[in-house]
Amino acid sequence: MMRYRELLIGITLGTAVFLTSRGIDLTPLFLIGGALLVLYLLTQGKMGNQFEFVGNPSAGRVDTGVRFDDIGGQEVAKRELLEALDFVRDRETVQQLGIRPLKGILLTGPPGTGKTLLAKAAANYTDSVFVSASGSEFVELYAGVGAQRVRQLFNKARQLATKMNKQSAIIFIDEIEIIAGKRGSHSSHLEYDQTLNQLLVEMDGIKPEESVNIVVIAATNRADMLDPAILRPGRFDRQVKVDLPDREGRMHILNIHAKGKPLAAGVDLDEVAKDTFGFSGAHLESLINEAAILAYRKERTQIEMDDIREAIDKVMLGEKLERKVDREELTRVAVHEIGHALVSETVRPGSVATLTVIPRGKALGFMRQAQEQEQYLYTKGYLEDQIAICLGGALAEELIYHNWSTGASNDFEQATSIGKQLILTGLSKLGIVQEDLVGKERIYEALKEILEEQQTRVRNILRDKEPFIRKICDVLLEEEKVSGDWFRKQLQCA
Numbered sequence: 001m002m003r004y005r006e007l008l009i010g011i012t013l014g015t016a017v018f019l020t021s022r023g024i025d026l027t028p029l030f031l032i033g034g035a036l037l038v039l040y041l042l043t044q045g046k047m048g049n050q051f052e053f054v055g056n057p058s059a060g061r062v063d064t065g066v067r068f069d070d071i072g073g074q075e076v077a078k079r080e081l082l083e084a085l086d087f088v089r090d091r092e093t094v095q096q097l098g099i100r101p102l103k104g105i106l107l108t109g110p111p112g113t114g115k116t117l118l119a120k121a122a123a124n125y126t127d128s129v130f131v132s133a134s135g136s137e138f139v140e141l142y143a144g145v146g147a148q149r150v151r152q153l154f155n156k157a158r159q160l161a162t163k164m165n166k167q168s169a170i171i172f173i174d175e176i177e178i179i180a181g182k183r184g185s186h187s188s189h190l191e192y193d194q195t196l197n198q199l200l201v202e203m204d205g206i207k208p209e210e211s212v213n214i215v216v217i218a219a220t221n222r223a224d225m226l227d228p229a230i231l232r233p234g235r236f237d238r239q240v241k242v243d244l245p246d247r248e249g250r251m252h253i254l255n256i257h258a259k260g261k262p263l264a265a266g267v268d269l270d271e272v273a274k275d276t277f278g279f280s281g282a283h284l285e286s287l288i289n290e291a292a293i294l295a296y297r298k299e300r301t302q303i304e305m306d307d308i309r310e311a312i313d314k315v316m317l318g319e320k321l322e323r324k325v326d327r328e329e330l331t332r333v334a335v336h337e338i339g340h341a342l343v344s345e346t347v348r349p350g351s352v353a354t355l356t357v358i359p360r361g362k363a364l365g366f367m368r369q370a371q372e373q374e375q376y377l378y379t380k381g382y383l384e385d386q387i388a389i390c391l392g393g394a395l396a397e398e399l400i401y402h403n404w405s406t407g408a409s410n411d412f413e414q415a416t417s418i419g420k421q422l423i424l425t426g427l428s429k430l431g432i433v434q435e436d437l438v439g440k441e442r443i444y445e446a447l448k449e450i451l452e453e454q455q456t457r458v459r460n461i462l463r464d465k466e467p468f469i470r471k472i473c474d475v476l477l478e479e480e481k482v483s484g485d486w487f488r489k490q491l492q493c494a
Contacts, residue, residue: 073249112282135178146195339396
């Protein structure tokens with residue numbers, strides 16, 4: 001082989017010298033040849049190989065440092081995952097019973113809920129080699145690169161498991177919707193479909209008699225985008241839903257992340273769990289970390305409850321802004337937020353957690369609601385109350401200034417969305433409807449009637465509250481932030 005290569009190089013060089021001596025310019029040929037060589041190296045994985053890290057033993061380690069006990073707020077998901085992983089651990093019994101080996105587990109749920117942590121914990125639980133990749137690392141401009149990288153990933157997982165004397169390997173693919181989207185949806189680029197086809201081939205090639213048992217764990221927050229072929233039994237045999245944690249789950253997560261942090265005696269994590277409805281595990285970790293940073297900035301040795309409350313606002317809305325707000329404009333913002341709070345306390349007592357005019361993110365001020373208990377189903381009355389709260393800010397401005405500002409645009413958007421939800425769930429006067437069949441005009445008229453009804457209701461709530469609004473406004477402008485408990489006491493005395 002070497003002889004032929006040397007002969008070919010010699011002929012090429014001789015030809016080049018001969019042509020040059022004849023006065024022929026070979027520059028275009030060299031450029032074309034160089035481009036073809038680079039393209040060949042790229043497609044063969046010689047350059048820019050995204051999976052070279054797989055050959056690194058530290059990347060394919062057995063101990064990922066994560067145990068199931070380290071993951072809070074996902075008891076149902078952990079239980080379902082453990083049931084599936086027992087097939088991997090008890091391999092001999094599974095083979096005796098003739099059970100087809102588990103090939104794939106799909107973790108679905110919102111970002112930050114712990115899907116990657118669950119995959120790492122699964123590797124430790126099954127004593128498996130852990131190899132991970134993101135869906136975005138597979139797809140390139142050049143055809144065939146993604147398919148080749150899928151083959152490399154599976155081969156490397158087998159090699160590392162053999163090298164480390166392990167019977168199983170877990171391949172974790174994050175953002176799998178990038179390479180496993182519905183085929184035909186990428187009309188301009190068939191590389192996606194080729195990569196998916198290769199993944200299907202590799203998963204179909206997992207056999208019971210293999211020395212290394214490969215299990216593919218994939219994560220996505222867009223399960224609706226996945227191709228049906230990858231979801232059928234025999235490929236991803238288990239689908240585990242990883243939802244946002246409930247109050248008890250948030251309490252568990254907060255306790256995990258609060259370990260080793262000096263919390264003051266007045267810190268009530270149960271209250272924090274109640275005030276963080278809708279937070280993911282990642283949000284809660286960031287919350288505790290931000291509270292520690294705030295305590296550090298204030299030169300404290302312990303994390304106070306005030307630090308945690310401010311951290312909640314920061315995680316929800318962003319850092320404080322240095323924006324200089326005109327006094328008149330700030331007064332209007334205060335009136336707007338007091339209107340929200342006043343309506344909220346009237347229709348749902350005890351619902352106000354914080355009231356502030358400190359600018360954060362895109363908000364010049366905000367009223368944060370407290371969640372007494374977890375709620376996943378909503379009645380007509382609850383949704384109507386929520387619309388009223390949304391409209392409270394604009395109508396408080398109308399009461400004081402006889403008009404409202406553009407600051408209410410997001411409130412109107414939310415109120416409209418809730419009103420539409422009322423209609424499409426059969427809770428309006430239209431009864432049970434189907435959006436495509438009813439028509440936009442009828443839905444618009446029903447929505448308009450719902451919003452006008454709540455406007456009248458809110459105006460009746462605010463009608464005699466002008467002195468109270470002006471009084472609270474002066475305090476809020478002075479203090480910049482007041483608690484829900486203080487606001488309720490003032491309302492009771494009014």
